Amino acid sequence: MKTLNEAFSTLSTRRRYEVWFVRLGLADHSCAWWFRYLLMNPGRSGTSDPAVMPVQVWASWFPVAGPPTTVISSFPVQDLQLSAKGEQPFHFRIGENAIGENFCRGAIIADGHSLSWDLSYSSTFRATLSDKGWIGFSRTPHSDAIFSGHITLDGKRLEGHPLGFGLQGHNCGYRHRSFWTWTHAFFSRPEGPPSTLEALVYDMPFGLFFRRAVLWHKGKQYRFNRLREIRRERQHVQWDFESQSREGLQLTVSVDGAGKSIHRLAYRKTNYSGNFEVLNNSAAKCRVQLQHASGESETLETATGAALEMAG
Numbered sequence: 001m002k003t004l005n006e007a008f009s010t011l012s013t014r015r016r017y018e019v020w021f022v023r024l025g026l027a028d029h030s031c032a033w034w035f036r037y038l039l040m041n042p043g044r045s046g047t048s049d050p051a052v053m054p055v056q057v058w059a060s061w062f063p064v065a066g067p068p069t070t071v072i073s074s075f076p077v078q079d080l081q082l083s084a085k086g087e088q089p090f091h092f093r094i095g096e097n098a099i100g101e102n103f104c105r106g107a108i109i110a111d112g113h114s115l116s117w118d119l120s121y122s123s124t125f126r127a128t129l130s131d132k133g134w135i136g137f138s139r140t141p142h143s144d145a146i147f148s149g150h151i152t153l154d155g156k157r158l159e160g161h162p163l164g165f166g167l168q169g170h171n172c173g174y175r176h177r178s179f180w181t182w183t184h185a186f187f188s189r190p191e192g193p194p195s196t197l198e199a200l201v202y203d204m205p206f207g208l209f210f211r212r213a214v215l216w217h218k219g220k221q222y223r224f225n226r227l228r229e230i231r232r233e234r235q236h237v238q239w240d241f242e243s244q245s246r247e248g249l250q251l252t253v254s255v256d257g258a259g260k261s262i263h264r265l266a267y268r269k270t271n272y273s274g275n276f277e278v279l280n281n282s283a284a285k286c287r288v289q290l291q292h293a294s295g296e297s298e299t300l301e302t303a304t305g306a307a308l309e310m311a312g
Contacts, residue, residue, distance in 0.1 A: 004126055004141035005090040005101055007083050008172045014043035015270050016174055020092060020099050022119070023184065023282050024147045024166035026158065029304045032261075032282040033151060033164070034060040035106060035117065037092050037099045041270060042077040050074040052272060057097045059108055059115050060263060061153065062283040064304055068263040071110040073097070101141070104168075119149035121168060124193065125216040129200045136173025143167050143216055144186065144196045165194065165305065175270045177202040179312030181232060181239055183255045185286035187300040192218060195300055197253065197288055199241070201227060203312070213243060215251065217290070217300075222249050234310050237262050237281050248293030257281030257308040267311070282307040 009018045017040040025032040036058035044054070053074035060070040073095075081093040089101045096107040096116075107116040123142035131137040145167050150159040165186045180202035187195040199213035211227040224243035231240040237257030244250050261283040266275040286306035290298040 004139040012043045018172040024164035032062040117151040121145040179203040185306035250291035252289040257284035
């Protein structure tokens, strides 16, 4: 069976970004982490400029009570071991950094920080939000991921079994969209398995927009293809929307990424014409209200278990 992590790019690809990423919130709700394994334009390698080297590993942390930080290591494409198209299991390995189907690890020393991690994860749900072929896709191989292992930052070791909760994603494209809003929220439920919500909106040609949300709740998937935005505030990183599934489930969502955990990141354009800003809060709040066709209503909430990202 094809996995959602399967590599799309080859090392001769001249223009394309492909990224495998992990977002987890610690079980004690003190911090969220984001690890990003990036391959961009590997067929156009040859530069020694770290900002445009084709292989990069990013590590970001989002303290709930403080500002976020990102450190980046860059590598030449010649050192990368990447599984081929169709090859299973998937692997991406460079130096001490690697990501596979159900694990990731890494080590970065940069900007006065020393960081290492070794994580394994499991899940019960996966989803494809968008798949436009060579143009690009957004896949989530692990939507309700439970993480175990350790992270060590500047000599302080965080370890747990489980350590945290979140997702592992996989995105790819010929270029980045000029506009997008994305969120993923993990809801722990004492009375049963966790629920997750993921939603994505981005621009398409001719003034059109892609809009979709996927809810995993009580062992069932609900898809929402028509999202109506109520509020989108880029400055404060807040997003409210509503929709209804084919089953008649009414969805109302409020994601609040305001506060000290807002991160402003510079992403490089795939044509190397410059950078653009992406806002991310991986320790955001989320409230979901569900109204079933039967009349039953439910509320899902998390104070730090959501990620909200905006560009454009």
